[in-house]
Amino acid sequence: xxxxxxxxxxxxxxxxxxxxxxxxxxxxxxxxxxxxxxxxxxxxxxxxxxxxxxxxxxxxxxxxxxxxxxxxxxxxxxxxxxxxxxxxxxxxxxxxxxxxxxxxxxxxxxxxxxxxxxxxxxxxxxxxxxxxxxxxxxxxxxxxxxxxxxxxxxxxxxxxxxxxxxxxxxxxxxxxxxxxxxxxxxxxxxxxxxxxxxxxxxxxxxxxxxxxxxxxxxxxxxxxxxxxxxxxxxxxxxxxxxxxxxxxxxxxxxxxxxxxxxxxxxxxxxxxxxxxxxxxxxxxxxxxxxxxxxxxxxxxxxxxxxxxxxxxxxxxxxxxxxxxxxxxxxxxxxxxxxxxxxxxxxxxxxxxxxxxxxxxxxxxxxxxxxxxxx
Numbered sequence: 001x002x003x004x005x006x007x008x009x010x011x012x013x014x015x016x017x018x019x020x021x022x023x024x025x026x027x028x029x030x031x032x033x034x035x036x037x038x039x040x041x042x043x044x045x046x047x048x049x050x051x052x053x054x055x056x057x058x059x060x061x062x063x064x065x066x067x068x069x070x071x072x073x074x075x076x077x078x079x080x081x082x083x084x085x086x087x088x089x090x091x092x093x094x095x096x097x098x099x100x101x102x103x104x105x106x107x108x109x110x111x112x113x114x115x116x117x118x119x120x121x122x123x124x125x126x127x128x129x130x131x132x133x134x135x136x137x138x139x140x141x142x143x144x145x146x147x148x149x150x151x152x153x154x155x156x157x158x159x160x161x162x163x164x165x166x167x168x169x170x171x172x173x174x175x176x177x178x179x180x181x182x183x184x185x186x187x188x189x190x191x192x193x194x195x196x197x198x199x200x201x202x203x204x205x206x207x208x209x210x211x212x213x214x215x216x217x218x219x220x221x222x223x224x225x226x227x228x229x230x231x232x233x234x235x236x237x238x239x240x241x242x243x244x245x246x247x248x249x250x251x252x253x254x255x256x257x258x259x260x261x262x263x264x265x266x267x268x269x270x271x272x273x274x275x276x277x278x279x280x281x282x283x284x285x286x287x288x289x290x291x292x293x294x295x296x297x298x299x300x301x302x303x304x305x306x307x308x309x310x311x312x313x314x315x316x317x318x319x320x321x322x323x324x325x326x327x328x329x330x331x332x333x334x335x336x337x338x339x340x341x342x343x344x345x346x347x348x349x350x351x352x353x354x355x356x357x358x359x360x361x362x363x364x365x366x367x368x369x370x371x372x373x374x
Contacts, residue, residue: 008122009041010119012128014050014129015291024218026040026064043065044069044071046134048073050292051310054235055310073113073134082106103140127145128150130184148195152337196209234309241319244322247284253326254286254324255286256327263356267356268355272300287304313338317337317339326341330349
């Protein structure tokens with residue numbers, strides 16, 4: 001008997017930005033749908049790569065979603081028996097067979113941890129980053145879903161569907177369409193389409209890409225929706241506003257958006273110190289740590305303003321009167337969407353060359369693609 005789809009939508013999120021986009025999409029539906037016809041969606045927060053702290057509670061209080069689930073995805077290293085299928089035996093046939101086995105087993109082992117959510121009951125499932133176990137699981141269960149871009153224009157820096165499948169790419173894409181393996185970002189058999197901000201950005205186009213620009217979603221927010229967005233992501237907005245208020249007339253700010261890279265914490269500290277010295281001198285400095293960057297920047301850089309709490313930097317767009325003279329990042333694409341910034345400097349991945357082995361971050365260059373800063 002065919003499963004009855006008695007639920008509307010669910011968004012599967014792995015980062016704060018994923019939640020941000022999910023809220024934008026739901027707010028659009030609220031504006032565009034006749035109230036009597038609107039059905040609330042559910043949202044699932046996966047703690048596999050992000051500590052959402054008490055964000056779930058604030059989402060519940062907002063009333064935007066019907067149910068807020070905690071998704072207990074497990075990384076592949078949680079199952080040590082999978083390790084042998086990831087080794088490089090320098091044999092194409094063996095590698096292909098092992099990848100097919102790995103694809104099925106990783107999904108199968110997720111079953112006990114996905115049991116709380118009945119994905120087959122939803123009319124639409126939106127998955128951010130289907131390279132995570134949820135993508136394997138849905139394809140294994142033959143459940144159709146919509147993929148959504150992991151970060152704003154993130155495929156220009158790293159398209160894992162292309163980079164991770166470089167060499168015999170067409171054959172691997174065929175295997176994915178046959179559901180023997182999973183190639184992400186629109187190439188999975190049960191992926192209906194993939195929403196991206198700008199189709200001109202990826203190095204490899206996929207016929208399932210659907211362009212859904214983020215900026216119009218933000219610009220259409222009502223005053224009440226902007227207020228609600230701030231309440232969801234920022235616990236103490238008044239304190240944040242106080243932090244960002246100039247101490248004297250004419251004081252100007254520069255903001256540095258950190259990354260969770262380099263992986264070595266000491267190298268990351270040196271990156272920050274050098275960036276502030278080269279690009280933020282003469283300004284009052286704001287540091288917006290990446291949600292996965294846990295360095296104590298107040299201790300590292302006494303006197304700077306460190307934005308507390310984890311939230312997408314785009315939320316700052318909704319604070320009236322906020323103005324920052326300069327923003328600096330390495331590869332953070334979110335900077336492009338910061339309307340309150342006058343000058344934007346993106347240093348590019350090659351900036352890290354002086355701090356770690358370039359091979360650790362030059363993914364595009366490895367497969368013959370140019371870096372964004374070249």
